Amino acid sequence: MTGGNKTTRKEAAAPAWQGPPALLRPLVLIGMPGSGKSAIGRALSARLGVPLNDSDAEIEAAAQASIAEIFARDGEAFFRAGEAKVIERLLAQRPPAVIATGGGAFLSPATRAAVAREGVSLWLDVALPVLWDRVRHKTHRPLLQTPDPRGRLAALLEERGPVYAEAALRIRVTREQRLDEAVEAVLAAIAAVPGLLRDPDTWTRSLPR
Numbered sequence: 751m752t753g754g755n756k757t758t759r760k761e762a763a764a765p766a767w768q769g770p771p772a773l774l775r776p777l778v779l780i781g782m783p784g785s786g787k788s789a790i791g792r793a794l795s796a797r798l799g800v801p802l803n804d805s806d807a808e809i810e811a812a813a814q815a816s817i818a819e820i821f822a823r824d825g826e827a828f829f830r831a832g833e834a835k836v837i838e839r840l841l842a843q844r845p846p847a848v849i850a851t852g853g854g855a856f857l858s859p860a861t862r863a864a865v866a867r868e869g870v871s872l873w874l875d876v877a878l879p880v881l882w883d884r885v886r887h888k889t890h891r892p893l894l895q896t897p898d899p900r901g902r903l904a905a906l907l908e909e910r911g912p913v914y915a916e917a918a919l920r921i922r923v924t925r926e927q928r929l930d931e932a933v934e935a936v937l938a939a940i941a942a943v944p945g946l947l948r949d950p951d952t953w954t955r956s957l958p959r
């Protein structure tokens with residue numbers, strides 16, 4: 751630990767963006783629970799000066815209930831239908847936002863088609879042991895409230911991996927990578943996509959060497 755000194759050189763070199771919204775199309779983060787969609791999405795949106803829309807948070811606000819309550823009260827199918835509608839709506843919002851999806855959202859063929867049409871998808875690919883360490887002490891994910899949550903997580907990764915692989919972009923995030931480093935890796939990947947970032951050179955020039 752570095753104690754209370756929170757202002758590192760890297761943080762000082764990467765302030766929140768003050769210019770016009772940098773994204774020209776929505777960027778849709780996909781991946782397993784614990785892959786960092788919400789956390790990376792939040793930091794990346796501040797970096798780019800665009801809104802962060804988290805589909806789970808939108809659903810919770812609309813239903814005035816937590817994801818766990820919605821699963822228990824209305825069932826997963828109801829949640830999935832709401833999730834698909836919310837993502838369609840977020841894709842149409844302007845200025846284009848960073849959209850953090852829930853881990854199961856990209857499994858819907860209709861959602862995959864809408865994302866490919868309107869935006870750019872990016873898979874945060876994180877290995878099972880890292881995912882497990884991040885989610886094991888959390889209780890807000892109903893799919894993992896089972897007698898064998900690690901087994902469930904492994905099964906979900908096995909089943910979903912080939913579908914996540916359909917994303918336009920893929921970033922492998924390792925255990926060693928800090929959140930700000932993962933954000934820079936995402937930025938480098940999206941700067942290489944034509945028509946996604948305004949003035950992509952601005953972003954690649956600011957990357958640490």
Ligand SMILES: Nc1ncnc2c1ncn2[C@@H]1O[C@H](COP(=O)(O)OP(=O)(O)O)[C@@H](O)[C@H]1O
Nearest residue numbers: 782783784785786787788789884927928929932
């Ligand atoms: N690159 C990273 N390094 C360290 N911790 C991370 C990283 N990405 C995410 N986390 C942490 O892992 C946990 C799960 O992340 P979260 O963003 O909620 O994942 P998701 O939305 O994909 O389920 C959070 O506590 C978050 O702060």
Ligand SMILES: O=C(O)C1=C[C@@H](OP(=O)(O)O)[C@@H](O)[C@H](O)C1
Nearest residue numbers: 782783784806852853854891892
């Ligand atoms: O993987 C899933 O099917 C889910 C992931 C959760 O979001 P995170 O991926 O942000 O944890 C949330 O949407 C819900 O609990 C279902």
Ligand SMILES: [Mg+2]
Nearest residue numbers: 787788806851
């Ligand atoms: Mg999330």
